[in-house]
Amino acid sequence: MPYSTKRQTINFHRLSLLVLAIFCLLFSCNKKDEGDNGDYSEQFKQFTAELNKPRHHITLEQEQAFIDSGFHAIKNPYINDIFRYYGLKFLYYKKGIDKPRIALRYADSMLMMAKKSVTRKQYVSNYAEANFAMGDAYFSLSQFSTAYQCYYQGYFMGKNNLKNEILAEYTYRMGMVMFKQAHYPEAANYFKLSFRESLSYKESFQAFYQRQELLDNVGESFKNNGNLDSAAAYFTKTLNFIDSAGAPYTGPGQTRLKDVARAVVYGNQGEIAMQKKQNTLATQLLKKSIAINLKKGNDYGNAELVEINLGRLYFSTHQYQPFLSLFKDLRNQLDTVKNEEAETTWNLLMSKYYQQTGDMNKAFAHLEQYSALKDSVNKRSSSLKETDVNQQQANYDKQYQIENLKDNNKLQLIYIYLAVTCAAMAVVIVLLVYRNWRKSKKDVKTVSELNRRINLQKSDLEITLAELESNNQEKDRILRTVAHDLRNPIGGIASLTSVLLLDDLNDEQKELLGLIKETSNNSLELINEILEVTNNGTSQLSKEPVDINSLLTRSVELLRFKAAEKDQQIKLTVLDEPEDLLISREKIWRVISNLITNAIKFSPVGGIIYVSASIKKDELRIAVKDAGIGIPADVKDKVFNMFTEAKRPGTAGEKSFGLGLSISKQIVENHDGKIWFESNAKTGTTFYISLPRQKQNKPAGKNAEKEAPVLI
The missing domain is CATH 1.25.40.10 (Tetratricopeptide repeat domain)
Structure with missing residues (x-):
């Protein structure tokens, strides 16, 4: 609906459509x-x-x-x-x-x-x-x-x-301008073009509402130009479009806005019926429009303009009593919702009414008010009509063309400068190539001499590598010998403990012998891996489902006596429910034992070591926390290196070999896991192990991450 027509007001139903359009954009x-x-x-x-x-x-x-x-x-x-x-x-x-x-x-x-x-x-x-x-x-x-x-x-x-998304908005505004300048045929063409361009919008309530408005605007342009049949056809087309295209939109706000749109069209149809002297039909349509738009939250401004038309109809058919009653109500409305166009016409009709009744003082007062309002409206409209928007658009097009030509001239000048610069650079490059060609002859001799020396150094390196390979084989032989010699006594210890476990012993003795047996078996597994690595160069990873709660408990039990030597305690927090991981039991046991041993080594006498397990989405996390001396910042990047120099004695002078964390890192990464730490000289060090969970595991309980402390 055009801005100043009888079907549009500035305060259009509380911005509902405009805000709704923004929401549709955001939710897409x-x-x-x-x-x-x-x-x-x-x-x-x-x-x-x-x-x-x-x-x-x-x-x-x-x-x-x-x-x-x-x-x-x-x-x-x-x-x-x-x-x-x-x-x-x-x-x-x-x-x-x-x-x-x-x-x-x-x-x-x-x-x-x-x-x-x-x-x-x-x-x-x-x-x-x-x-x-x-x-x-x-x-x-x-x-x-x-x-x-x-x-x-x-x-x-x-x-x-x-493209069309912008053109539709532009042609819509040009149609509004043409309508206000009373160029109704041009306005109708702009509105039709905007409707076609708006078909490029994404389907939404806002797009539907703008299209029905454009159809109604085309009808209004024809109506104001006197083409009543074409106008009536477009108003009917608008109502059909609202019913068909608006059917999917049934929200409370959307339904209300569709009713408002219908009311606008009813008012337009009523005005056409008035011009065709179909007074009964006109009265019905105008009243129908007013009844809808006078509802709370609807388009009061449009209702006021339709009431003006209904008042014209009453006055022209000499129905003065309904006229006066309607205009008294309208007066109250205009005092609340300002509408200059309705106010102007209201004063004109009231002046004519009082002329009919013979009250010339009131008639003159209303006529004077009408003249003042009319002058104000005419002053603004004349300023608008004096401008030729098509000519201005043509001027802007020419202005941009001139600016483009200027830019092209500047660009051509830049190309000329670049061409001259490139030519100068080409001459310099030719001179440099010539100088380098002469210099390259001398460089070839130098390179040949260097190549001869490199070949000699290569031969020396090959001899050195052969000696290193021999030394490495000798080292593997010694390591196999030591591992083999250790295997028999440790195997004997395991066998003896198995025999002793058959005797009639108390629970504590059985538990101690069980720990000795498990330690011996783990040591034998370590020896077997050393033998395997020295023989084949790698260690096979044999995985099996292992209950992580059981593994942590056994690891802590094995090391609680070592902690007791320094009057330390180990506090273990296990999962609320059992959790099986597909891992190598011995290798992960070795990693956990190594981290707890390090925590004992670097914690003060009487300290507490915390070992915990928790579930984080698709991974199981094990943490070993101490309140010890921490890891200095200058060695944090070296603690996982093999044979690292970041070795320090424990709090009781325990010796460190610098191998444990490197081996632990290799084991964890072979399990597709991660190992890292957080350290502070004041609060101690916490090492974390993250291992992937099995997809077929039963789900953890609702409080899977809650910890239940167990004092060991």
Whole structure:
């Protein structure tokens, strides 16, 4: 509906459609919140979801307070978040409470944010929208030339990028301008073109609502030009479009807006019936329109204009009593909802009414008021009609063409400078090539001599490598011999403990012998691995399902006596429910034992060592924490190196070999896991092991990560 027609008011049903359009845009975005990528932040989408919920009996001021508080609660808003917030403020001041000067400030802020865009598409879209907003504000301030320039800038930016999405907005505004200038055929053509271009929009309620409005605008253009049959056809087409295309939209706010759109069309049809002298039909249609738009929250301004038409009908058919009753009610409405066009016509008809009744004083007073309002309206409309928007558009096109030619001339001049520079550089390059060619002869001799020396060094290195290989084989032989010699006594210990376990012993003795047997077996497994590595160069990883609670408990039990030597305690926290991992029992036992041994070694006498297991999504995490001397910052990067120099004696002078953590790291990584630590000289060191869980495991309990301390 055109801005100043009898079917449109500035305060259009509390910005519902405009805000709803923004929500539809936001909810069409499904990108994850991973930094500003030109989309809206997840916080802003959640905020708009709250704003989009139906809220009845809320004022514009309350809605703005909700928008302000919701936006300011967003931490680190994205560019689009800030841009859209300024857009909402612009709509409130421009279309909500008709304060275009304040709206212009927000449009300028929109333009500022558009220039900070992080993607090309975001920049083009926001820049065009900001310019259209500025043009609307300038238009309301009657600064028409500036408004046209803003419209053209938005159109020029978007026409080669967003294409029809921008062209539809531009041609819509050009149609409005032509309508206000009373160029109704041109306005109808612009509205038709905008309708076709709007078909490129993504399907949404906002797109549907704009299309029905454009169809109604075409009908109004024909009506004002006297083509009543064409106008009636388009009004019927609008109603059919609302019923068919609007069928999917059934939300409370959407249903209300569709009723408002129908009411506007009913008012237009009533006016055509008036012009065709179909007074009964006209009365029915006008009353039907008024009844809808006088409902709370609907388009009061449009209802006032339709009431003016109904008053004209009553007056022209000499129905003075209904006329007077209607205009008294309308007077109360105009005192609440200002409408200059309705106010002007109201005074004119009241003046004519009092002339009929013979009350010339009242008739003159209303006529005087009508003249003052009419002069104000004519002054603004004459300023608008004096401008030729088509000529201005042509001038802007020529201006941009001239600027492009200037830019092309500058570009050609730059090319000339580049060509001269390249030619000069080519001459320099030729001279340098010649000089280098002469120098290369000398360099060839030098390179040949260096190559001879390198060959000699290569021969020496090959001899050295052969000697190293021999030494390495000798080292493996010695290691196999030592491992083999250790295997027999440790195997004997394991066998003896198995025999002793057959005797009649008390529980404590059996537990101690069991620990000795398990330690002996683990040591034998270590010896077997050493033999395997020295024979084959690698160690096979044999995995089996192992209950991690049982493994941790046994590891702590084996080392509690060692901790007791330093008057230390080990506190174990296991999982609430058993959890099997597909691991090598002996190798992971060795890693856990090594970490606990290190914690005992570097913890003070009387200290406490914490061992815990927890579940973190798809991994099982084991932590060994001490309150010891910590790891110095200068050696933190070296503790996992083989034969590292980051070796320190324990708190009781225990010797460190620098192998345990390196072996542990290899074992954990062979299990597709991770090992790391956190250390502080004041709070001690915590080592973490992360191992992947089996997919077929039974799910952990609801409180899988809660810890149940067990004092060992």
